Amino acid sequence: MGKNKILVVDDQIGIRLLLKEVLKNEGYEIEEATTGKEALDQLNTTAFDLMILDYKLPIMDGTEVLEKLEKDNVEIPAIVMSGLVENIASEARKYKLVKSVIAKPFNINEFVEKVHAIVGNRTNMK
Template identity: 40%
Template sequence: MKQKNILVVDDEAHIRELLRYNLENSGYVVEEAESGEDALQKIGEQTFDLVLLDVMLPGIDGLEVLRKIRQENDQRNLPVILLTAKGEEIDKVVGLELGADDYIAKPFGIYELQARIKTVFRRLEAYEVKEQPQEESIKINDLIINKSQYLVDKKGKSITLTHKEFELLYLLARHPGRVFNREFLLETIWGYEYIGESRTIDVHIRNIRKKLEGDYIATIRGVGYKFADEG
């Protein structure tokens, strides 16, 4: 899986260093910018997956940087999390109105920040998956999965699945070989965060396997599941 590239924008060197250290230890690639001008230049020259943007910057402030990203830059859909000083309620409101994906107030805990980053990435991934054209019928090996009729056929035999089981199978089958983690599957299929209940996915996968009588769905230990593209 491709590493996510994050741009950290803050005029305080010790904050940039702290964020770089923790984010790189979490598997992200990190670039730094110490001003709004520097950030806009780097965004224009490189491709980033997310920007951590301090509001209080010298010269062009964070809100203006955000405005330029959303209005003028080729990366106008680039996810942005604002870093705001505690109590700057007006900046949070304006930032969200300008299109910030989230904000977090300083001082913040690194675990909270990492959780916010993961949530933004999951939300973006869910949006991209939902926006892809849905095929009415998917045929993989001996399976036919008919979305319009919510029917699954295996070698001419109809397989009865519950609504959630079907949605889960259909999502995995649309992306054979792609690994989805449990949290993403929960948010996408159930429509909200099922915090602490990732066993729900395991139970549904087990039921699907039993009904299909084949190893269509592979477990990626410690991560999640993928459609194995073979029965």
Template identity: 40%
Template sequence: MIVVGGDEPLKKKLLVVDDQVGIRILLLEVFATEGYETFQAANGRIALEIARSHPIDLVLLDMKIPGMDGLEILKQLKQYDPDIKVIMMTAYGELDMINQATDMGAVMHFTKPFDIDEMRLAVNLQMGQGTATRFVGNS
């Protein structure tokens, strides 16, 4: 963990991108209690603004967002920061979109409704606590 000036360790930063406010609130509460600095965005424009102004470590990204879909957001996030980790979330389980997201650098995907404990484990593993399997969910 990185320590600045002997004070508190720097918190890892997590961005939740979903147009459903209930999902964002749930994930923010869960991951704030895990010790992460959490951010939220309801659309792609806000997500990209946050990613440009904060060094985000991991993004939980919904595939189906009005305006700019998850694949376009993923593409732009990776252009800005090729090392950013992205876990995709989908209620649709569309295999072609999941494969495209993986090809574009997404590390995992979850199918909604997901098990919050599996999501917590996957995020903690991706944030440096070990390794996780590529796909988790109901697909």
């Protein structure tokens, strides 16, 4: 079995680099996108096991990405990140793809545990 693939979507390079390094060390294969449009383009060409999606993105924000994926019946579990989690949690959870909503800044160990739980469940279902 190959490595699980995760798409990290965030316009902040620091967050992308941190998540890429931490998740690669956990054995995941990581791709990055800086905008919602980029994320959708990558999801059209590559199968991912998880998408880590920033709620606030330039050009096309996280909710627009989730709406498009659900409309197109794309099955990919998502973790949504936001600096304003209390404002967006209930809205983000409306989407069936959203498995978790995480506040920035986050505890990296808790974050990794959530990733393992979501990807592990998905892998067990294959």
